[in-house]
Amino acid sequence: HTLADPSEPAGAIKAIDKHSVHQICSGQVVLTLATAVKELVENSIDAGATNVDVRLKDWGAELVEVSDNGRGVEEANFEGLTLKHHTSKLCDFSDLIHVETFGFRGEALSSLCALSVITCHESCQVGTKLVFDHKGHLVQRSPHPRQQGMTVSLLQLFYTLPVRYKEFQRNIKKEFTKMVHVLQAYCIISTGVRITCSNQNGQGKRSTVLTTSGSQSMRDNIGAIFGPKQIQSLLPFQQVSPTENVIEEYGITDTDLPKQFFLVTGFVSRGDHGVGRSATDRQFFFINNRPCDPPKVTKLVNEVYHMYNRHQYPFVSLNITVASECVDVNVTPDKRQIFLQKEKFLLAILKTSLINMYEAGVNKISLNCTPVNNSSEEPIVIFSSTVHGFSQISREIFSRNFDLNAVTPTRSPVVKTSTSTSDVLSYGKTSCIDSKQDDAESICDLTAGSPKLSPPYATVDASDVKNETLDKHRSLSPEVKRAKRETPYLPLEEKLKTLCDSVEKPIKADAAVCIQRRAVPLQFSLPELSGKLSKLREKQKQSLGAKLSYRRFRAKIEPGENPSAEEELKKEISKEMFKVMEIIGQFNLGFIITKFNSDIFMIDQHATDEKYNFEMLQQHTVLQGQKLIVPQKLQLPAVSESVLMENIDIFRKNGFEFLVDEDAQVMERVKLVSLPTSKNWTFGPADIEELIFMLSDSPGVMCRPSRVRQMFASRACRKSVMIGTALSDSEMRKLVDHMGEIDHPWNCPHGRPTMRHLANLDLISQD
Numbered sequence: 001h002t003l004a005d006p007s008e009p010a011g012a013i014k015a016i017d018k019h020s021v022h023q024i025c026s027g028q029v030v031l032t033l034a035t036a037v038k039e040l041v042e043n044s045i046d047a048g049a050t051n052v053d054v055r056l057k058d059w060g061a062e063l064v065e066v067s068d069n070g071r072g073v074e075e076a077n078f079e080g081l082t083l084k085h086h087t088s089k090l091c092d093f094s095d096l097i098h099v100e101t102f103g104f105r106g107e108a109l110s111s112l113c114a115l116s117v118i119t120c121h122e123s124c125q126v127g128t129k130l131v132f133d134h135k136g137h138l139v140q141r142s143p144h145p146r147q148q149g150m151t152v153s154l155l156q157l158f159y160t161l162p163v164r165y166k167e168f169q170r171n172i173k174k175e176f177t178k179m180v181h182v183l184q185a186y187c188i189i190s191t192g193v194r195i196t197c198s199n200q201n202g203q204g205k206r207s208t209v210l211t212t213s214g215s216q217s218m219r220d221n222i223g224a225i226f227g228p229k230q231i232q233s234l235l236p237f238q239q240v241s242p243t244e245n246v247i248e249e250y251g252i253t254d255t256d257l258p259k260q261f262f263l264v265t266g267f268v269s270r271g272d273h274g275v276g277r278s279a280t281d282r283q284f285f286f287i288n289n290r291p292c293d294p295p296k297v298t299k300l301v302n303e304v305y306h307m308y309n310r311h312q313y314p315f316v317s318l319n320i321t322v323a324s325e326c327v328d329v330n331v332t333p334d335k336r337q338i339f340l341q342k343e344k345f346l347l348a349i350l351k352t353s354l355i356n357m358y359e360a361g362v363n364k365i366s367l368n369c370t371p372v373n374n375s376s377e378e379p380i381v382i383f384s385s386t387v388h389g390f391s392q393i394s395r396e397i398f399s400r401n402f403d404l405n406a407v408t409p410t411r412s413p414v415v416k417t418s419t420s421t422s423d424v425l426s427y428g429k430t431s432c433i434d435s436k437q438d439d440a441e442s443i444c445d446l447t448a449g450s451p452k453l454s455p456p457y458a459t460v461d462a463s464d465v466k467n468e469t470l471d472k473h474r475s476l477s478p479e480v481k482r483a484k485r486e487t488p489y490l491p492l493e494e495k496l497k498t499l500c501d502s503v504e505k506p507i508k509a510d511a512a513v514c515i516q517r518r519a520v521p522l523q524f525s526l527p528e529l530s531g532k533l534s535k536l537r538e539k540q541k542q543s544l545g546a547k548l549s550y551r552r553f554r555a556k557i558e559p560g561e562n563p564s565a566e567e568e569l570k571k572e573i574s575k576e577m578f579k580v581m582e583i584i585g586q587f588n589l590g591f592i593i594t595k596f597n598s599d600i601f602m603i604d605q606h607a608t609d610e611k612y613n614f615e616m617l618q619q620h621t622v623l624q625g626q627k628l629i630v631p632q633k634l635q636l637p638a639v640s641e642s643v644l645m646e647n648i649d650i651f652r653k654n655g656f657e658f659l660v661d662e663d664a665q666v667m668e669r670v671k672l673v674s675l676p677t678s679k680n681w682t683f684g685p686a687d688i689e690e691l692i693f694m695l696s697d698s699p700g701v702m703c704r705p706s707r708v709r710q711m712f713a714s715r716a717c718r719k720s721v722m723i724g725t726a727l728s729d730s731e732m733r734k735l736v737d738h739m740g741e742i743d744h745p746w747n748c749p750h751g752r753p754t755m756r757h758l759a760n761l762d763l764i765s766q767d
Contacts (some may be wrong), residue, residue, distance in 0.1 A: 008645040033060045033157065033168070034179040037644035040152050043674055044068035045193060046570050049149065050214060054197040055206075059176040061169055064157060069149040072121035078130055079138055081117065104402055119150040134160055171698040180209060180639045183290035185210045185284045188221050199642070207645075210638045219264065222317060226282065227635045227667055230315060233275035234267040240356050250344045254263035262346050262351070263321040269314035271305065273359045276312025278706075280688055286319040287327055287441060293336045298345050320346065325480065329496045378666055540762075554756035555601070562753055566746045569755060578740030583732050590723040592732045593758075600758040604737055606723050607748040612738040613716035614749045618704060621712070623655030631659050632672040634685055640692045641669050656688060681711050713749035 030036050037054060042054045075079060095207035127146030134137050158165040163177025168175060179196070188196045194214035200206040206755060212224045214440035223231045242252075266286075269276050280302065283295055297318075305314040328339035340346065350366035537704045552572050577596055584593040584600075592603040636644065644651065645660055655676020659668055676683050687705040704712070721727070721735070739745040739754070747753050 028411070031179060033064070033172075033175040036064060036157055037066070037179050038182050038186075040064075040066035041183065041195070043152075044070055044150070045190055046187070047071045047150065050193055051603065052193060052195045054195070056176070056197070056199040056209075058201055059172045059199060060157065060179065061172045062156065062276040065151065065152040067149065067151040070146065072115070072127075072148055072150050074121050074123070075128070076728050077127070078141065081130070081132075081138075086382070115155075116153045117150060118146050118153075120146045166196075167684040174697070177643075177696045177699075181281070182291070184210065184225055184639075185674050187225050188218060188284055189286050189289050189291065189319065191216045191218060191221065205662060207642060207662060208349075208638050209642055211666060218317065218319070222267065226315075226637050228283075229635060231360070233269055233272075234315065235270055235357055237264055237266045237268060238353060238357055239264050239349060240353050241347070242352040246348045246352050252344055252348060261322065261326075261342055261719050262345075262349055264318055264349065265321070266316070266318035267310075268316050268354070268357075269299070269305070269312075271308030273311065274310050274686075276305070276314055278312065279693060280313045281693055281696075283313070284315040284318075285316070286330075286336055287340070287596050288321055288324065289319060290329065291336070292329075292338050294338065296343065296347060297350065300350055300436050301354065304351060304358070307355075308358045318350075461541070470649065480591050502609070508737070509550065518634050553760070555580045555757075557758075559755050562747075565753065565756060568583060569746055575740040577744075578736055581736055583729060583736065586727050586732060589726060592727070592736065594736060598761040598763075600761065601755055602754045602758050603719055603739070604748075605725070605727060605732075607752045608739055608745065609720035609735055609744060609752075609753040610713075610716045611754055612742055612749045613720055614712055614734075615742045615744075617712040617716055618709070619702075622653050623676040623678065623708070625655040626677045627657075627674050628672065632685075633668065634670055634672055634688065635667045636670060636689075637690070640689070643695050643699075644688070646669055650695065650700075651688070651691065653702065654687075654691065654708060655683070655705060668751065676708075678711060681707070683707060709749065 030039065037060075041052055041054065044066060047068060049068035049070035053067045055063070055065040056066070115132055117130040117132070118127055119130070127144045129139055129140075129142050129144035131140035158168050172612070181487045183197055192214060194212055196211040197209040198206050199209055210225055211219050215221055215224070219231060219234075219236075222234070268565075280298075283298065283301075285292055286296060287294070297320075301316055301318075302313060307311075323341070326341040344526075449732065466766075553565075553568050555561045555568055558567070573596075580596070581601070582595040583597055586605075587602070589594050590605060592605055594601045594603060644658070644664075648658065648660070651658065655674070656672065658673040658675050658676030661671075672685070672688070683705070687707055690705045695701070721731075727735075745754060
């Protein structure tokens with residue numbers, strides 16, 4: 001019921017017409033292309049079909065058609081086929097307890113609105129074509145040749161709902177990708193049923209998206225969809241009873257332990273690194289052969305897998321069999337969410353079984369490690385610093401009456417502190433040292449005057465720290481990019497003596513410089529100063545009364561608050577602001593101090609330059625490919641082949657070349673003929689699969705495999721301005737302006753923050 005139109009008495013309530021009710025409810029049942037195809041496929045399987053064919057046109061935007069060889073529909077059921085609350089699966093509510101079919105909702109077909117049906121019941125010789133209106137009423141019927149079974153056609157899905165139809169058309173490729181993932185679940189679990197899916201764009205050739213052979217084995221169905229390579233990486237699930245430790249962990253008592261309550265079958269990935277997935281895109285869970293999304297089960301399986309392969313996710317296909325009265329599937333319209341009795345007991349079984357499988361030893365690799373003989377080496381002295389990042393720098397600045405105006409000399413402003421640059425660099429999320437043997441080591445953590453560390457240890461002399469003196473004039477010279485020094489060899493006795501001496505007295509990183517100063521007497525009056533301060537405070541109060549002063553930046557400068565700080569910067573700082581930021585000066589030969597209105601910011605000169613160079617490489621670099629002697633078969637699943645062929649230009653920009661034969665069999669339509677190479681970096685099929693996964697989520701969007709990103713990050717790091725480099729005003733201005741030209745300026749490719757808020761001058765004055 002709803003409020004009446006304006007012509008009726010105010011506040012009058014009347015019933016919504018049946019057609020509107022039908023449209024509202026239909027929109028709540030069928031939300032996506034995946035839901036529409038799911039409902040039709042479920043009806044086909046419920047009808048006993050052994051062959052289900054899903055045919056799409058323009059990714060499903062123009063036409064969705066599902067044909068099967070099931071029992072068909074009897075003539076007596078034609079009228080009720082698409083009516084609300086009509087079904088052949090249930091008679092009363094109690095039947096829900098024991099439901100074992102997929103499409104038990106009578107409104108499933110009705111909610112699809114405009115559709116036509118061609119059906120031939122097993123008792124009939126000739127088929128019948130049925131046409132329904134938007135209300136689900138049969139408006140036309142005529143004889144039509146067809147073998148036993150049913151064909152349901154949906155033209156322009158959602159066109160009766162204008163807003164949803166427009167959004168559906170705009171995101172059709174994403175809708176198609178989600179539909180394929182849902183259909184893959186039915187392909188895996190529907191043993192003995194041959195399921196095919198194909199798509200035709202415009203007047204082009206129809207291409208196969210996925211197909212199964214109708215095998216009675218789940219393993220064969222997995223191989224038909226994802227290829228033989230996927231099968232080779234799988235372990236059959238071996239169920240065992242939960243251990244006492246796990247039972248105690250889940251708080252299960254002896255009375256809660258049922259006998260033979262759950263039966264779990266299926267497959268999971270081996271724990272070896274490299275056989276898992278980069279995402280959870282191939283994880284399928286079933287309750288009594290019904291695809292579902294059990295969040296706690298999914299979380300547990302991934303957590304256990306990460307105990308053995310922390311950087312990847314497993315392929316999962318698990319079917320949980322339990323008595324039908326112990327499951328409630330009537331929770332959500334798509335029937336993906338379920339309520340399950342004794343869920344803790346199921347989790348205990350899964351955890352114990354998975355750990356037992358991975359601990360069996362089949363995935364362990366024995367490594368012969370030769371211990372390093374350091375008997376002839378001198379003792380190693382390692383200094384551990386307690387200075388960390390921006391937080392220390394901000395304390396340095398504001399703990400000693402830091403004068404912002406005094407930091408801007410005409411040439412190259414430098415603020416010197418006793419904090420070593422290597423300590424300053426320790427605040428980031430991860431180290432920028434790149435272990436690849438690309439061109440040279442990435443040098444984000446190598447600082448001015450610091451010795452290069454060689455694994456597994458590096459020695460640092462106390463004399464090195466004690467004698468580290470930087471001439472003032474040299475530090476200000478633009479010619480000096482890095483401080484260089486040579487450490488003379490000292491015998492062990494002298495090193496230890498020097499170390500002991502350094503412990504007894506404080507170490508100063510800056511040597512005192514004798515500067516001649518001219519004394520100028522100044523007149524000073526405390527009452528006059530007090531009067532000026534009073535006027536200044538009064539003026540500030542007036543200005544604060546005109547505008548509200550509040551803290552826009554609340555995150556502390558600590559590694560644990562990096563996400564909060566980044567969110568604040570995204571919210572408060574726009575690209576245009578970087579152009580008008582005032583450059584105050586350079587701090588500690590590594591950080592640029594800027595001012596925007598009353599806010600003071602600190603910018604990491606190396607991290608920000610590295611991010612700019614990285615994004616430029618991402619956008620403009622076209623990798624060169626190396627031709628293979630013989631084209632390589634990739635054996636990609638049909639849906640992956642389709643994604644690759646649709647985005648072939650993006651693969652070319654990443655250096656991959658393919659030989660495409662659309663007439664070949666599925667999994668043999670694409671062959672690799674050229675691979676990208678760059679010095680010591682090599683790429684292969686794993687990078688292709690990663691690109692396919694990313695393009696499935698964002699079709700047509702330029703993207704790079706993670707290893708290409710690593711290579712670009714390494715190159716960007718080496719070509720960026722280094723910590724310890726003195727910068728002129730124009731150089732600092734250029735770095736800050738670059739931040740406004742990139743999409744994500746808040747951290748470097750290795751995770752180090754590029755910018756942090758230091759203080760608001762209004763709030764400082766207010767205090």
